[in-house]
Amino acid sequence: MRLRIGPAIFDIRSPFGGAIASLRHLYRDYPQGMPDEIYDFTVAALPTTPWRRWFRPSIRLQADFTVEEAVPVALRHALLAFEMGVNMQMALGYRRDIILHAASAARDDRAVVIVGDSGSGKSTLSALLSWSAGWRHCGDELALIGLAGDYSLTPYPRPIGLKNQSIPVMRERVSADRFGPRLEGTMKGTVQHLLPPVDAIQAMDRPARPALIVSPHFTAGASPEIRRMTQSEAYLRLSVASTNQLTLGEPGFDALIRLIRSVPAYDITYGTSEEGLQLVEKLWGDVE
C-alpha cells in the first residue's frame, strides 16, 4: 500500500495481510493508493525468518534506511513496527527540512512547537490542544522546519501515540472510533493511537509559521511555572532534539539560528494537563 503523511509518501508492504489491513484502517483519513507517484521511502514488515511467518510470528523491518541494532517486533505489535519503520525513514533519510523530535499545533497558520523527551507530556499536550482547545494538529512526534528563509513548519500529522495513563485522559474526551487498537505489553507499556481530527489531516499540506516554542515538564503535583530560555539554550535544545540538523551543514545551522532568533522559547512545568493547556494559551496570548 502507499500512504502519504505530510510531505512524504511511503510504500508499505508485508506478507502479514492482517497487519496491512489494520494499518489501512488506522490511516483511513490519509491519502492512500497513488500508484503513479514517485514515493519517498519503502518500508516492509517481513517475518524475522521464513518460518516466523506462521510460527510465533515476528517482524523485522526492511526499508530504505535502517539501523543495525533493531530488534524484532511481535506480530501483534505490527502497527508499532510500521510506525517505527516510517519514523526511521524520516529520521535517517529525510533531509529537506530540519526534523525536530517535537509535537506541533497551529492556530491561524501560526504554530507552537512542543519539544521534549518522551515522557515529558508532549503527546498528551498535543492531543489536548487539538481535541480540546481547537488547535490544528500538526504532529505529535516529528516537526519539520523548513530550510528556506521563513523557517515554516510543514505538518506531519501522524496518529498520536498515546501511552499508559494518557490513554484514559483522551478516552474521556474523544469518541471511541478515533482510537486504534489497544496494544498491551509493548516496550513503552500500553500504547493506543488517537487519530487527529479529520480537518487537521485534510489541511496537512498547509504550512504554518512557528511563533512559540515550549518545552513541557509534566510532574504530577507540581505547581505551574514558566521560564524563558536564552537563545543559546534554545539552540542547544533544538539542535540535540533534531535527528538531522547537525548533518545538514550550513543550511541547517542557518535555519535554526533564524528560528530561535525570531521565536521565543520557554520551559513550562505543570502538575495537571489543564494547567499545561493554560500555560500554553497564556504564552500564546503574549506572542500574539
Place this chain on the structure above:
Amino acid sequence: MTDQNSDQEGMMQPKEPEVNARRRVLKLGAVAVPAIATLTPSMAMATGGGVGGANISILACQVPIPDRIDEDGEVVPAHKNLHYDGHQAYYYENGKRGKKKYVFNAPYQGHYSGQEIKDGYLNNRYIHDAQFKAHVEYLQKMRNSGTGGAGISCLMSITNSSYKT
C-alpha cells in the same frame, strides 16, 4: 549573520565611548573548566537517530557486553585463569599476590536492550546487582572513551537523551 572578519573588525576598533561601555574585567577561568561546547554531526545519529524511531528504536537497540568483565568494568583477557568462590568467578589482577577481582559474564543474551539499561539506571539496579554494576562500569568506560562500536550510539542516545543546560 557576520562572516568572521567583517563585523568583527568593526567591533575591535570601536569609538572610545563604546570601549568604556564594555569595560569590565575579563576573567580567564581555570583550564579544566570547559569554555566551549561542541555539537558534532555524529551526535545527530547518537541522539536524534534513535529518537526518530518513536523512541522505540532507542529502547529496542542493543548494547553488546563482552563475556568476562571484572568488577571495575575492565574486559578480562582471555588468557587469565579464573577461580571460583562457589559460583562467583574471580581472578588475580597481578599474579597470586595481586588484587582479587570478581568476574562477571555477559547478560544472558550477550547484550542489554536500551530499555533494560534505562530501567536499570532509574531503579538503581546497580546498587544491589553486582553483575549489572560491573556492566555499567564497562559501559561508562566505553562511553567515556568516546569510541564508536556496536551499541554505543544506542547507549549515547539513552544516557544523553535529557540534555540539561
Place this chain on the structure above:
Amino acid sequence: MALYVPVEAVRYEKLDDLSLVFHRLSGETHILSPEMEAIYEAIPAGGADAEQILFRLEAVHGLVEAEEGDPASALCLRLDQLTELGIVRHIS
C-alpha cells in the same frame, strides 16, 4: 613569531547570551563561553601573536585576570583550545 589566525570558513553568530561558531568544513557547531567569545573576537582577521591578542583584550576590557597562573599563559591555553577545534590556525 607564532601567529594565531582565525579560519575563514566559519560562520560566527552572536546570540543574546552566548556566541556560536559554525565550522563549514567539519560541520561542527561550537558554543563559546563569554570568555572564549572575548578571546575569539580579539583575534584580528590578519592574525596576531598571543601578546598582541592580550593587548587587544586589555584595550576592550581594561583588565585581564586569570584564575590560575598569569593571564598570558591562561590565554595561550585558550588559544590552543581554539586551534585544536580548527577554528583558529596557528602559524609559526
Place this chain on the structure above:
Amino acid sequence: MTPSTLLHSVLREPQRMERLTAEQWNALIRVARVEMLMGTIGMLSTGMHVPDKARLLLDEAAAIASVRQNAARYEVQRMVEALTPTGMPVILMKGSAYLMADLPPCPGRNIGDLDIMVPFDRLSEAEAALKRHGWQSIKAKGTYDDSYYREWMHELPPLAHETRGGVIDLHHTILPRTARLTPRPERMLANAIPTNCGAYIMAPAEMLLHSATHLAYDGDLQGGARNLWDIDRLVRHFAEQPDFWDDLKSAATAHELTSPLARALRLSHRLYGTPSPAALRGKPDLIDRLALRKLRGHDRYGAPTTPISNFILFLRGHWLRMPLPMLTRHLLTKWRARRAEARQAGRENDQ
C-alpha cells in the same frame, strides 16, 4: 531490464533520466540507495528535466554527499596534522584520494571512512601519533577481532576520533596478509604523487589496481556497482594519458595483480562499457557470471534476488582472503554469533 540494470544504464547515459516512468523512478531510487549511488546520479542529473519529486530526492542526496565530502576533507586535514610531525609518507586511498585529487568518481560520491596507507615498519608510530590526536581503537584490545586484525589483516583495527567520530582505517598494504597474492606496497609508496593537502595519492596505474583488487577481493561484491563505477571513471580519465595502459600492465605484473585487474576490467566493461585492451581483460569465467548475476539482481525494492549466487560469492570472498583452517575458524565464530542472535530472538517472542 532489471532495476539494477536500469541504474547501470542511467549511469552510462544520464539523459535516460528524462524519459523514466514513475514506476522506473521508484525502482531506480531504491537500487541507487542500496548501491550508495543516489548522490552520484543526483549530480549527473544536474540541469536535466526530471519530475519534481525525483528532483527533490536527487538534490537531497547530492547535498548530503557534499556535506559529507566537506567533513571528509576536514578529517584528512586533521589526520595530516597529526602525522606530519612523524615525517612519514601517507597515502590517501579510495574515496579520500579521489576527493583530494578531485578525480572523476568524486561528484556526489558518498565518502565515509578515511583509508590511508603508511610504510609497514612505521605502522605503530602512525597509530601512536593518531592516538595522541584523539583517535582511539574501536575494538577493545584482547578480543578476537583485535588480534585477528593485527595478525592477519592489511590494516589495523579501525580508529575512531573521540569527539568527531570520524573513522580512520590505517593500512600497510592493499591486501590481507592471509591472501594468496602479495602486492608490493613499497612500490606504491615509491611511485606515490604528492597532493597539496600534504598527503600522497597513488600513481594512476596503482590507484586503479588498488580499486580493482579491492573489488575482486572484497569477497561478496557488496557495493560492487559503486566500486565498478569508480573504476569506470578512473579508467576513462587515466586512459587519456599516452602511456597509461603500458604502465598499468607493468604495474599489474609487478604487484602480481593481473588477475583481479582483468576481472575488474571485464565487469566494468559489461556494466558500464568501460574501454580497455582486450588482452588485459582476459576471458570471462564462472565467477564473472555469479558476480554479474549479483550486480544485476535487485528487485524493485532494492532487495537481492539471487541468494545462491550471493552465497557462493560470500564463500569465495573469504576463501580468497584466508587459508582454509583459518576460514573454518572464522566462519565458525561468525556462525556462533548468529546462533546466539537467533536464540535471543526466540526468547523475545516467547515473552
